[in-house]
Amino acid sequence: xxxxxxxxxxxxxxxxxxxxxxxxxxxxxxxxxxxxxxxxxxxxxxxxxxxxxxxxxxxxxxxxxxxxxxxxxxxxxxxxxxxxxxxxxxxxxxxxxxxxxxxxxxx
Amino acid sequence: xxxxxxxxxxxxxxxxxxxxxxxxxxxxxxxxxxxxxxxxxxxxxxxxxxxxxxxxxxxxxxxxxxxxxxxxxxxxxxxxxxxxxxxxxxxxxxxxxxxxxxxxxxxxxxxxxxxxxxxx
Numbered sequence: 771x772x773x774x775x776x777x778x779x780x781x782x783x784x785x786x787x788x789x790x791x792x793x794x795x796x797x798x799x800x801x802x803x804x805x806x807x808x809x810x811x812x813x814x815x816x817x818x819x820x821x822x823x824x825x826x827x828x829x830x831x832x833x834x835x836x837x838x839x840x841x842x843x844x845x846x847x848x849x850x851x852x853x854x855x856x857x858x859x860x861x862x863x864x865x866x867x868x869x870x871x872x873x874x875x876x877x
Numbered sequence: 878x879x880x881x882x883x884x885x886x887x888x889x890x891x892x893x894x895x896x897x898x899x900x901x902x903x904x905x906x907x908x909x910x911x912x913x914x915x916x917x918x919x920x921x922x923x924x925x926x927x928x929x930x931x932x933x934x935x936x937x938x939x940x941x942x943x944x945x946x947x948x949x950x951x952x953x954x955x956x957x958x959x960x961x962x963x964x965x966x967x968x969x970x971x972x973x974x975x976x977x978x979x980x981x982x983x984x985x986x987x988x989x990x991x992x993x994x995x996x997x
Contacts, residue, residue: 803986811966813920813988856920863925863933865910865986870919 773797774868776857782874789844791871793857796838803865804831804842805856813856816842847875879903881989883969889995893958898992900952900969909952910970910986911944913937920968926952959996966991 774795783789793802804816817824817831819840824831828847833840844851852875857868882901890896902909911923924934926944943955952971956963970986 805988807920811914811993812990813968815985815987818985858920863908863927864922864935865912866922867912867920 772868773866774857774859776855776868776871778871779869780872780874782876783847785848785875785877787847787875789847789851789873789875791842791855791857791873793840793842793868794838795840795857795859795866797859797861797866799859799861801860802833802840803856803858803860804840805858807854807856807870809853816855818860844873849875849877851875881969881971881987883967883989883992885992886990887993887995889997890959892961892996896956896959896994898954898956898967898969898994900954900971900989901950902952902969902971903973903987904950906971906973906987908932908972909944909946910972911954912968912970913965914968914991915962915965923954923967956994959994961996964994964996966993 777792801818801820803818806814806816819831819833828845830843852873854870854872856870858865881903884899888896909926912920913923914920922935924938924944925932941957945953968991969989972986
């Protein structure tokens with residue numbers, strides 16, 4: 771069983787829709803990361819959080835430490851949000867990655 | 878804005894050859910990482926490096942792999958004798974603070990653009 775599970779694996783939505791991507795983990799962590807991988811392969815860190823909620827523009831990330839669960843929300847989605855969104859957790863001196871959620875926003 | 882750089886962007890090599898992948902982390906960062914992503918698969922942790930030594934490595938990081946920070950700015954990953962299954966995108970990352978549990982708080986990692994390694 772993967773230590774970090776994401777759902778859904780693939781998501782297609784219309785422009786403007788509210789998007790939710792979920793992440794569950796089974797190990798003790800010091801922080802959880804949400805990353806975006808562009809179609810060209812580059813990886814950008816979106817959020818790092820260890821409790822509560824963070825917001826940056828149209829992106830919101832929440833974490834529930836007790837339930838070992840995090841969500842990434844995108845409001846007013848746009849075709850340029852199309853990418854793979856990766857949940858990863860910091861454990862000791864390494865990061866464990868989920869398999870990613872491929873998001874496709876249709877114009 | 879400072880960024881992590883990696884060279885080359887694409888390396889093609891014959892099986893059994895040695896390759897060195899180079900990374901220049903952000904200058905005031907203290908923690909350095911290598912990851913790999915085989916085509917179509919998830920990103921995998923290889924190694925973390927702090928204070929001129931490996932702080933953690935995965936089971937992938939066997940004796941064929943080594944890392945070095947030779948001159949205080951570059952951070953290199955060497956694969957001694959490449960195998961076909963080493964073909965992947967290799968990402969370097971750096972962070973100002975420790976990315977894990979022991980002794981420090983986690984911090985955002987900044988990723989380089991990656992080096993695509995193709996082993997023939």
